[in-house]
Amino acid sequence: MSEKKIKNIFVNGPIAPAFIADSIAKHNSKTAIGGHSIFMGQVRKDEIDGKFVAAITYTAYEEVALEKMHQIREEIFEKYPLSCMHIYHSLGTVKAGEICLFVFASSVHRKPAILACSDVVDRLKVELPIWGKEIFEDETHQWKENI
Amino acid sequence: MSEKKIKNIFVNGPIAPAFIADSIAKHNSKTAIGGHSIFMGQVRKDEIDGKFVAAITYTAYEEVALEKMHQIREEIFEKYPLSCMHIYHSLGTVKAGEICLFVFASSVHRKPAILACSDVVDRLKVELPIWGKEIFEDETHQWKENI
Amino acid sequence: MEIEIISFGQITEFINNQKIEVDGITDTDAFSKYIENRFPALKNLKYKLALNKNIVQHNTEITNQATIAIMPPFSGG
C-alpha cells in the first residue's frame, strides 16, 4: 500500500434520509452501475427490564477504526467487482428510529453489490472499535453488546 | 387468502432519490426496526455493437404482475420475520443512470431484511411479466433479456 | 369459438392484439401449435402464455371468450 487515502466514515449524530438521497443521486452519472445495495442500521426502542431505549450514544477509537475500515474496504474491493462503496457511521447521540449506519455498495450486476454490502456490515460490527451506550428514557444507561 | 389487498408496485418513469428518502424517513416511527436493506436497479449505459443504451422503456402485464408480486410478497413474509417490505418498479421510460427498481425490506435484526431483499429481487426478475426495451442513442432499440 | 389474443414485449412487433374465431382449439397446447404456425417467429422465442390472466404452467383447457396473452421472456428489474 504505497498510497493510501484513509476515508472518514464518521458523521455527527444521525444519518439523515436526505443525506442518503444525495448519495444515491450522485450515482446518476455513473452509468456503468446496474445495481445498488444499501444497508441501514436504525436505533431500536428496545425494552430492557421495563425501560425503553431512547437513544444510543456512539463513541469510537476513531483513528484505529478508520484504519481498520480502510483495510476492510481494500479486502472487499479485492473480493468483489464493485463500482464503488460508501460507508457512514454515526458518532454521538442517535435517537430511536434514526439511522446510525449507512453502507452503500454498487456494481455492474447486482450480486457483488449485495454480497459486499452484507459482508461489510458483518465485518464492521465485529472489527471496528466503536461503542454504543444505550440511553434509557429515565437517563440511566447500559452498554450495548453486539451478539 | 380471504382478504387480499393487492398493492401497486408500478410508478411512471424513474424512481427519484427523493422518493426513496421519503420512504426511508417514514420508518422513523417504526422503532422496532433495527435493519433496513435496500436494493436499487439502475439503467446501465451499455454498449452493444458500438451503440450506447440511452434509456429503457418498461411495459408490463400489470394485473398479472401485481397478482404475482402479491403472491411472492406473501411467501417472503412467511419465510422471513420482516417488519415491512416495499417494492417499486418503473413503467415507461427510464434514462441511463436513473433508478428503475426499488426494493426495501426491514426487520428487527439485520439478516432477515438482507436475505428477503435479495430474494425478492431474484424472484421478481424471473417471475414478473415486465419487459424492458433498450433504446439506443440513435433511437433504434433491442429487447432486454434477463440472463 | 372466440379467443382474444394480446401480446407483450417484442411479440407486439409481429402479433397485434386481436380477436380470432377458431374451431378445434380446446387447450393451451393446441393454441401454441396454432399460433406458432401462424407466426413462425414465435418458435425462436421462449414465450409463455397467460390464460385469463393466469400464467399457464401446464396444458390447460380453453373455453369460449378466453383471453390469451403471449409473453416473451421477462426482463424487468
Added chain:
Amino acid sequence: MEIEIISFGQITEFINNQKIEVDGITDTDAFSKYIENRFPALKNLKYKLALNKNIVQHNTEITNQATIAIMPPFSGG
C-alpha cells in the same frame, strides 16, 4: 518506563485516561496482568488492547512512551 493508558466504552467508567510509570512491563501480556490486578472489573470483560493504535492480536513488546488503549467488546453498527 512510561505508558499512556486510554480507555473506551464502559471501561471509561472505571479506568480514566492516565500516564503510568511502571517497571518490568515489557509486553502486552504482562500489561494485561498488571491492569487486571489494578482494576479487577476488567476480568469480567472480553477486552482488547491496542498498542500505539494497532489492535493487539498476540503478545507484543512494549517500549517506553507506548500508548495502550483498553477496549471493551465492540458494539458499532
